Amino acid sequence: MKIDDLLTTLNIEMMIDKNIKNMGIKGIADNSNDVEIGFVFVAIKGYQVDGHDYIADAIQKGATLVIGEQQIQDIDVPYIKVENSRKVLGIISKQFYNNPSKDKLMIGITGTNGKTTTSYLIKHIVEACGKTCGLIGTIQNMINGKPIPSFQTTPSALMVNKLLTESKDDVVIMEVSSHGLSQHRVEGIEFDIAVFTNLYHEHLDYHHSMEEYFQAKLLLFDHLKPNGKAVINTDNEWGNRLAELLRQRDIPTFSVGEAEKNEVQLKDFAVDLSILYAKEEGKSIEVVIPIPGIHNMYNTMMAYLSTRILPIPQETIREAIQSFTGVDGRFEKYKQGNSPTVIVDYAHTPDAIFHCIASAKTFGAKHIFHVFGFRGNRDTTKRPQMLSLTAKYSDQYFLTFDDLNSISENEMEKTLHELNRKFGNTNKGNIVPDWTLAIQKAIEMANEGDWVIITGKGHENYQQSFELQTPSDKETVQYILNQLAEEKITN
Structure with a gap:
């Protein structure tokens, strides 16, 4: 495909040398690290990184044409200013790969x-x-x-x-x-x-x-x-x-x-x-x-x-x-011997949490122990409803750290205590900052016939280190259940 074909797709008429318009395009990249000789580089302003800051790097690696949203001059290759780089990336990708x-x-x-x-x-x-x-x-x-x-x-x-x-x-x-x-x-x-x-x-x-x-x-x-x-x-x-x-x-x-x-x-x-x-x-x-x-x-x-x-x-x-056997991290059930039933689920909205707890009650759970947390710098408006739901329908719940992102441990722990006082039930609620220890405490408190529901992570690996050093909820639950089983054999 030639550069001219992309310009036609975008309905843009640019004063670009005819020889450049007829140059072949070998690929498209929106990350300067992926640029090779003969590529088009599309600069996109993200939430943490701005692609416009990497235009020089893309040109050095061989970009033939650069597309972006900012007004940029004095670069060594043709530059096309557009209103929305993300949208243009979709348009030219469709064209380049023949829809x-x-x-x-x-x-x-x-x-x-x-x-x-x-x-x-x-x-x-x-x-x-x-x-x-x-x-x-x-x-x-x-x-x-x-x-x-x-x-x-x-x-x-x-x-x-x-x-x-x-x-x-x-x-x-x-x-x-x-x-x-x-x-x-x-x-x-x-x-x-x-x-x-x-x-x-x-x-x-x-x-x-x-x-x-x-x-x-x-x-x-x-x-x-x-x-x-x-x-x-x-x-x-x-x-x-x-x-x-x-x-x-x-x-x-x-x-x-x-x-x-x-x-x-x-x-x-x-x-x-x-x-x-x-x-x-x-x-x-x-x-x-x-x-x-x-x-x-x-x-x-x-x-x-x-x-x-x-x-x-x-x-x-x-x-x-x-014959469907389920999906990793979606209402996955774990049980060993006379241990409580443990559920790992990706649920991270009020509705999803409600359905998890309601399902456990439908299946005859004697008591429900719920482990969950809130992610730093993420939607805070859903937190009161999530907390109110678990305070109402579970027998004990354990508020813990999820991905902190840029929030400090002290700040998140303070937030959990404040939320629990305002929207939870201090008789039911337990603040356990370490996610893996919160799971451990919930499983150890529960008896056979009880259900421990862990929501929010599902299939995801942990983004920070915890006390038990297990990589995900699945491994954490299996480790704790195995430990409990060994203790019972020893005793």
Whole structure:
């Protein structure tokens, strides 16, 4: 591709020498470390690093053209000033890689909770039909059956286009975050199916209001292909509103919910949440829920409806769902001998925490011990509700340190005590700064029949050192349970 082709794509007429316009482009980079001779460098101002500060470095490494937002003069290569570098990165990436999403069956999933579990369920169902399925998401990216580390729920438009170009998969599923949508990380990506799981209080440090958060999620549906379809959970008030908006746009919209108007109507479920009774096209169906929790009932049915409209036969989907074994860090259960049941879950919103605790009660937990923390410099507006919920529904809870980021230990400990006094229950609440010791204390206090629920980290590795020096909740829980088992044998 020539530089002139990119200029045409951007609808920009620049006074650039004809010989330069005809120069071939070998690649695109938004990180100067990735620049090679013949590359276009797109300077993006991030939250911690400003790409404009690295323009000289990119030129030294061989950048042929630089695109950015600032007014810059006296550099040795052509420079194009644009209004939004992130958006332009998506536009030129789509052009450079020849719009790879157009030839894939693309499924995009957005929502506060449930994106990861729903995406893995859909992947499992698709593969049960003998199709290959790629995945771009929170835990990892999976292309052509090979895992690739994931550093963001939704990577940059440049990375997405690279991954899609490499992919030989029949279907590709993407988790699409509100940050990714508002920052144009899916600019130029086209979806066959867009899925909305729910919307709850989260990320208001970034979006400022629920309405702004909703509008960011709504952007996904602007990326549907001409014959694209939407799948919506209407048992969430925002989902109900979204379904109405999409139908007004004449976008084919399929919904899951308790109301009779839904394509899949949820009727009832077994006491232990293991089976859901629903209706599809007026006919009763039973669907086994493969992983515990009310929230996972919705995740399962969102995956069910998404794959029904691919289309995949109903019986094939139901059989595939039964063999699904779960997702790393999503309501993972651990139990040894007569130890309490321990749950590790990524839940980090009030709604997700409520569903974890409610599910434990449904499964007959005698007492509930909840371990969780708050991240430094992250959405503080959800903290009172999270604390009030656990103070009301758990028997004991343990407030601890999550990722501190730039907040000091003393400041975070003081914050935890203040929050507990204002919104918690000082008779139930325990402040244990060390995350691993908080888990240890909760498990040691609990008895057989009790449930210990650890929320907030899920699959993630710890970002700081703790007393037990285990890398994640999974290893911490296993270490503590093994220690307790050895002590009982010794005694």
